[in-house]
Amino acid sequence: MALVACYESLRVIALTGMFMDELRADNCYFTRYHSYNMTIEAFCLFIDDENNTTWNVRKYDGVYSGIQQCNTILSRIDGARLTDAEKNPVIAETKFLRAFYYFDLVTHWGPVPLMINEVTTAAGAFKGNSTVEEIYIQILADVTDAIALGLPVAETFPQSGRVTMGAAKMLRAYANMSKPTRDYPAAEQDLKDIVNMNYELEDNFEDFFKISNKNGKESIFEVQYQDGGAGSITIFLIE
Numbered sequence: 422m423a424l425v426a427c428y429e430s431l432r433v434i435a436l437t438g439m440f441m442d443e444l445r446a447d448n449c450y451f452t453r454y455h456s457y458n459m460t461i462e463a464f465c466l467f468i469d470d471e472n473n474t475t476w477n478v479r480k481y482d483g484v485y486s487g488i489q490q491c492n493t494i495l496s497r498i499d500g501a502r503l504t505d506a507e508k509n510p511v512i513a514e515t516k517f518l519r520a521f522y523y524f525d526l527v528t529h530w531g532p533v534p535l536m537i538n539e540v541t542t543a544a545g546a547f548k549g550n551s552t553v554e555e556i557y558i559q560i561l562a563d564v565t566d567a568i569a570l571g572l573p574v575a576e577t578f579p580q581s582g583r584v585t586m587g588a589a590k591m592l593r594a595y596a597n598m599s600k601p602t603r604d605y606p607a608a609e610q611d612l613k614d615i616v617n618m619n620y621e622l623e624d625n626f627e628d629f630f631k632i633s634n635k636n637g638k639e640s641i642f643e644v645q646y647q648d649g650g651a652g653s654i655t656i657f658l659i660e
Contacts, residue, residue: 441480489539496538498511588642
């Protein structure tokens, strides 16, 4: 149950991504029909801040909420009455998710506070920014640990919607291609490993977007939430 809670903040990434990412990439557009759209236009014009939209604040807070969930597990799991065989898959998924959240933060804001321990006091919630380099070091350390612990390789489709080895390899490749000092050879190796897994392209391009193909053979990391719930949404995170 605690691990499932770590996935919850992925919803924030998808929801705010429609404005902070898709609009800016011209992958979608808005039609002004009432005052609400003024806040959306701010993203298109790159003038969004806490004064003219709440979406960026919502994203920032939501992602750190996910990090806190991850930190809680990692700070307490040593004391759990579980065997190492039971602990390791939990640690692997949790470290991937923490790395994924920090990758989202650093690619949107650059230097941000690096929190890697559970916050248990008000004073512990206040911390200065770490450098971009330090954040990438932590991202790569977390995702490398997740890979070393032995995440499962997707063998049948549709997948379960949980973190897999392919997702971890893709995230590490993204990080190595995005950090200040690029490491393209390392990224290339991870991408070659993914090609040699069980993923395939759909026969028809449009089939990837069909609801019936959720978690299909072309999807590396995809998460769904309970149908009909408040703000329910399907997330296509990595294709």
